[in-house]
Amino acid sequence: MLTCDHVAAGYGRTAVVQDVSFTVPTGTTVALVGASGSGKTTLLRTVLGLLPLRAGTLTFEGTPLTRVRTHQRIRRGMAYVPQGQQRFGLLTARENLRLVADRYGAAGARRLDDALALFPALPGLLGRRAGLLSAGQRQQLAIARALISAPTLLVLDDPTAGLAPSLAGETQDALASIMRQGDMSIVMAEQQAGFALAQADSYVALVEGRVLSRGEAGADAARAVRSALSR
Known part of the structure; x- marks a missing residue:
């Protein structure tokens, strides 16, 4: 690889x-x-x-x-999740994920659900602005977003x-x-x-x-x- x-x-x-x-x-x-x-x-x-x-x-x-x-x-x-990564802080967590998922249609929607299943706390934070999440929550959001692209x-x-x-x-x-x-x-x-x-x-x-x-x-x-x- x-x-x-x-x-x-x-x-x-x-x-x-x-x-x-x-x-x-x-x-x-x-x-x-x-x-x-x-x-x-x-x-x-x-x-x-x-x-x-x-x-x-x-x-x-x-x-x-x-x-x-x-x-x-x-x-x-390739997909990269740098330390302390934060993207689109003014968008909600859901919008951050949808920015990637929408590129892949139905497959992206399935991958989004699969990624959320890995992080129990994220589904309850989808309506919150990404910039207001804790460092750990932002990191989980970044990993979930990377996974949606199926790298x-x-x-x-x-x-x-x-x-x-x-x-x-x-x-x-x-x-x-x-x-x-x-x-x-x-x-x-x-x-x-x-x-x-x-x-x-x-x-x-x-x-x-x-x-x-x-x-x-x-x-x-x-x-x-x-x-x-x-x-």
Whole structure:
């Protein structure tokens, strides 16, 4: 689905990500773990084309992405939920979702219902302006909106960061359900390695923009990664 081969990226003259390689097989989840400032967000923004690729190659479903713009990557099946994401704050939550769902007709309506079923609190908030929702509610709304587009690759940047415990738990449950279905490939960046490594198929641990370790996810990986990142 996605291949990152010796990728380098950054801002201005500052190199943030250097020589990062990993693959995302179809229908699997890859967790990017590391502390704040480790390069996770920079790497994800580069995958989406929001930052230029300085070195290496990115390939999506067999197609090199060097000349593919962000909106074209989205049309080809990517969806991105950045941390703290908020769109159309003056519109209601329902209107935010319908903006996406209406593009797909009856299929969009079904996907909207399926997305709402993942987040128990959202149906009761549909009439509220998105800008008045809590951070956790906005994050759930953003994930639901991304799911309506039926992406083949879902890119999540710290989806539970800064959320109240109850909403973080609900969001984690929804994401775990999505991963179990295996209908899409997922790249999920997380500072908290425990949840990501428990749910993902594989992981890449970053430190100062470089790969510290990679491998299969799971309980053993979680212990090893937490120990390595704490050094």
